[in-house]
Amino acid sequence: MHGSVPGFRRPARLAAPLAALATLTLVRLAVAALIPLSPDETYYWIWSRVPQAGYPDHPPMVAWWIRLGTWIAGATPLGVRLLGPLSAALGTVLLYQAAEWLWPGRRAGLTAALLLNATLMLGIGTVVMTPDTPLMFFWIACLWALAGYLRDGNGWWLVLAAVAAGAAFDSKYTAAFLALGAVIWLLAVPSYRRVWRTPAPYWAMMFGLQAVAPVIRWNQDHGWVSFLRQGGRLTHWHPADAPRLLAELAGSQLGLATPVIAVLFVVGLAWATRQAWRVRDPAATLLAAMSLPAILVFVQHCFAGRVQGNWPDILYPGAALAAAARDGRWRRLVMPGAALGLAMTALVYAQAATGILPLPPARDPTAFRMAGWGGLARRAAAEARAHGADYIAATDYDVAGELAFHLPRGVRLIAAEPRWGYFALPRPVAGMGTGLLVRSLHRAGPPRAAPWASVRPLGVIWRRRGGVVVEGYRTYLVTLRPGAVAVLLPRGGR
Numbered sequence: 001m002h003g004s005v006p007g008f009r010r011p012a013r014l015a016a017p018l019a020a021l022a023t024l025t026l027v028r029l030a031v032a033a034l035i036p037l038s039p040d041e042t043y044y045w046i047w048s049r050v051p052q053a054g055y056p057d058h059p060p061m062v063a064w065w066i067r068l069g070t071w072i073a074g075a076t077p078l079g080v081r082l083l084g085p086l087s088a089a090l091g092t093v094l095l096y097q098a099a100e101w102l103w104p105g106r107r108a109g110l111t112a113a114l115l116l117n118a119t120l121m122l123g124i125g126t127v128v129m130t131p132d133t134p135l136m137f138f139w140i141a142c143l144w145a146l147a148g149y150l151r152d153g154n155g156w157w158l159v160l161a162a163v164a165a166g167a168a169f170d171s172k173y174t175a176a177f178l179a180l181g182a183v184i185w186l187l188a189v190p191s192y193r194r195v196w197r198t199p200a201p202y203w204a205m206m207f208g209l210q211a212v213a214p215v216i217r218w219n220q221d222h223g224w225v226s227f228l229r230q231g232g233r234l235t236h237w238h239p240a241d242a243p244r245l246l247a248e249l250a251g252s253q254l255g256l257a258t259p260v261i262a263v264l265f266v267v268g269l270a271w272a273t274r275q276a277w278r279v280r281d282p283a284a285t286l287l288a289a290m291s292l293p294a295i296l297v298f299v300q301h302c303f304a305g306r307v308q309g310n311w312p313d314i315l316y317p318g319a320a321l322a323a324a325a326r327d328g329r330w331r332r333l334v335m336p337g338a339a340l341g342l343a344m345t346a347l348v349y350a351q352a353a354t355g356i357l358p359l360p361p362a363r364d365p366t367a368f369r370m371a372g373w374g375g376l377a378r379r380a381a382a383e384a385r386a387h388g389a390d391y392i393a394a395t396d397y398d399v400a401g402e403l404a405f406h407l408p409r410g411v412r413l414i415a416a417e418p419r420w421g422y423f424a425l426p427r428p429v430a431g432m433g434t435g436l437l438v439r440s441l442h443r444a445g446p447p448r449a450a451p452w453a454s455v456r457p458l459g460v461i462w463r464r465r466g467g468v469v470v471e472g473y474r475t476y477l478v479t480l481r482p483g484a485v486a487v488l489l490p491r492g493g494r
Contacts, residue, residue, distance in 0.1 A: 017110055021092055024117065027349075028085035032127045033078035035352040036370040039398030041129050042405040042492075045070070045080055046423075049490040054218030056225045056422045061134045061171035069129075075405070075492045081129045087137040088126040092117060094140050095317060098147035099324050102283040108324035111334055115264065116320040118338035121256040121313050123345030127352075131172040132310050138168035140317045142178050143290065146185070150282050155200030158182075162204035166211025173230050174294070174314055179208065181290035188289060189282050222422055238304060245302040252309035257316065258344055260337030261323075265315070267330055268322030283325075287318045361470040371465035376473065377406035377493070379461040380438050383475055384411070387458065390433035393478060393486075395447055399438055400489060409491035416451035416486040425487035428480060437476040447476065451484040 037045070047055055047063035048070065054060055069082035095116060096109035116122055125132055142164035149157035161182060168175030186192045186201065195201055219227050254262045269291055275284035294314060298307050323330070350356045352366040361367045380403065384392050391412035394400035400415040407413055414428055414435060438461070439447055447455060458475040480486060 017113070021089055021113075021117075025085050025089040028088065028123075028126045029078065029082075031349045031353060032081035032085060033076070035077065035127065035349075035366070036373060037077050037080060037402075037405060038128060038369045039373075039401050041080055042373075042401030043397050044129060044131075044401075045075070045492065046401055046404055046489060050423050050425055052218065052424060053214035054222065054226055056222075056419045057229060058131045058172060058226060059170045059215045061138075061167065062129060062131045065134050066129060081127060084126045084129055084133045087133065088117075088122065091137045091140040094144040095320065098140070098144040099321050101147040101151040102286070102321060103325045106325060106327075108321070111331075112320040112324035114338050115261055115323055115334065116316055118341030118345070119257050119261055119316060120341060120344050120348065121310070121316060123341075124256075124348065125310075125313065127349070130310075132313055135168055135171040135175060136313060136317070138164050138171060139175065139178065139314055142168060142182075143286075143317055143321070146182060146286055147283075150286065155195070155198060155203070158195075158200045158204040159207050162208035163211055166208045169212045170215055173227070174311065177294045177297075177314065178290065180293055181286075184289040184293070185282075185286050188276070188285050189280050192282070225422060241305075242303045245306055246299065249298065249302060249307045249309075249312075253312060256309055256313075257319075258337065258341035260333055261341050264323040264326070264330060264333055264337060265319035268324070268326055269315075269319050271326060272318075272322040284322070287322045290318045291315050291322075355465060361465065361468060367465045367468075367470055372463035372470050373402040374406045376438075376461065376463040377403050380436065380473075380475070381407060381411055383458070383461060384436040387436060387477055388434070389436040389477065391428075391435040393435040393437040393480075395437070395439060395451065396443065399440060399473070403438065404489040405492035407491060408493045411491070411493075413489045413491070414480065414486050415489050416480065416484055418485050420487045421485045423487055425489065428486050428488055432480060435478050435480065437478045438473050439476065441472040441474055447478075451481055451486060452478045453481040454479045 044062050045066055047060070048066035051063065051067065052060060055063070065083045065087075066080050070076075070079035073079035073082050092113045096113045099108040099112040102108070122136070125136060142161045145157045145161035145164055148154070149161070162179075165175060165178040165182070168178055186195055219225065257265055269287070272284040272287040273292065275281040276288040294312070298312055301307050323334075348366070351359075351364065352370065355364070355367060355371075357364070359367070361371070380392055383389075391414050392403060392407065393414045393416060394403055395415075395417050397415075397417065397419065400413070400417075403413055404415075412432075414432075436458075437447060437452075437455070441460070446457070449455070454477075456477040458477055460472050460474055462472050463470045
């Protein structure tokens with residue numbers, strides 16, 4: 001390995017695009033501050049209050065990002081989401097540079113950056129905080145580092161790529177496709193095979209393994225719980241459902257990439273695959289190697305179960321880089337596609353912040369997932385006082401997360417569910433008395449008897465957006481069974 005990592009240059013022609021990116025980032029920060037947190041986000045906020053090297057559902061990076069954001073901006077929606085818009089801005093710069101290095105002289109950087117930022121997937125992913133948010137940034141960072149290696153052959157780029165891939169794995173396990181793709185690329189391009197006779201790939205492996213070792217050790221100490229939870233999705237086999245599920249997958253990507261950009265992405269990846277197969281073009285082979293294994297796994301998964309719409313987001317950066325290399329009639333679709341994508345994203349932002357479209361809550365995902373949780377927490381606290389309850393309880397992670405974020409700090413909240421046994425949270429003390437259990441009406445039947453020594457139904461409280469009911473919640477007066485898996489949750493409210 002030799003030399004040093006080259007820096008960026010900022011030519012004058014980038015002044016307007018950088019100003020546009022700064023404006024877009026400010027808009028995303030404003031939206032992130034305005035819209036309420038979703039249940040997944042409040043659940044991850046609880047993670048951030050319990051720093052660990054792993055959690056039962058995902059690796060820990062999202063918790064670390066939330067911890068940093070709330071340290072800066074407090075336990076607020078903006079604090080939880082702060083690193084989303086900022087990482088998207090930096091990721092855009094890295095994607096621009098990667099495109100310029102992969103396709104020199106084609107001015108592909110601005111096209112790739114525009115296409116990715118105009119997708120609804122990135123538009124939503126920058127204003128809500130999920131494991132996909134850090135995953136997207138580190139995925140782009142890994143592609144940028146590999147593009148740097150393609151540019152000058154400096155072996156330190158491979159080390160940097162491995163560190164980025166390790167951080168991506170610490171965000172979400174689908175990042176394993178980065179390591180697989182990099183190995184395929186370095187084997188498939190004949191001129192790169194000699195790198196295996198140098199220290200660079202072995203140093204890269206060492207640094208990459210160091211980055212993921214804490215997550216692996218945590219899983220080893222906890223029965224491989226999150227590996228089994230994610231990998232268990234591949235154990236079923238329902239081929240009769242595959243046509244329907246494949247159609248759903250294609251439809252979701254048409255919406256999340258937005259229609260025109262989805263076409264450009266498919267055309268770009270198809271072209272890159274063809275170039276990789278025919279001439280082993282290094283840039284095209286890199287993008288094909290980073291995309292095809294994941295595509296094959298997602299297609300295979302449709303024979304076992306549904307592929308969630310956000311899972312293929314790892315394909316978007318490579319697809320944007322591939323689409324940016326196309327000329328001719330495809331280039332003419334870039335601006336209309338970007339305009340449509342940005343308009344769709346703006347409509348989603350407006351709906352989430354204001355409910356501008358009078359949709360029924362069941363058909364408005366922004367309302368159903370985000371609206372009215374603060375009011376529900378206040379009603380639950382009033383109901384607990386009215387019945388002399390010593391604490392409030394929840395058995396479902398979404399209700400537990402939202403109540404934890406919104407209930408006043410003086411109100412004790414217990415979560416009783418097996419998953420909480422993997423958290424280093426305080427356990428309830430014996431003799432806590434009675435509690436008010438809050439449970440969604442959508443859950444079938446009464447709560448499980450396992451955590452509770454007694455259960456007495458009370459009434460129903462409602463979550464509303466404005467004056468419109470979003471969802472109802474049955475309340476119960478309960479006492480906790482000794483030895484039940486339960487924890488005391490942190491409080492976010494004042």
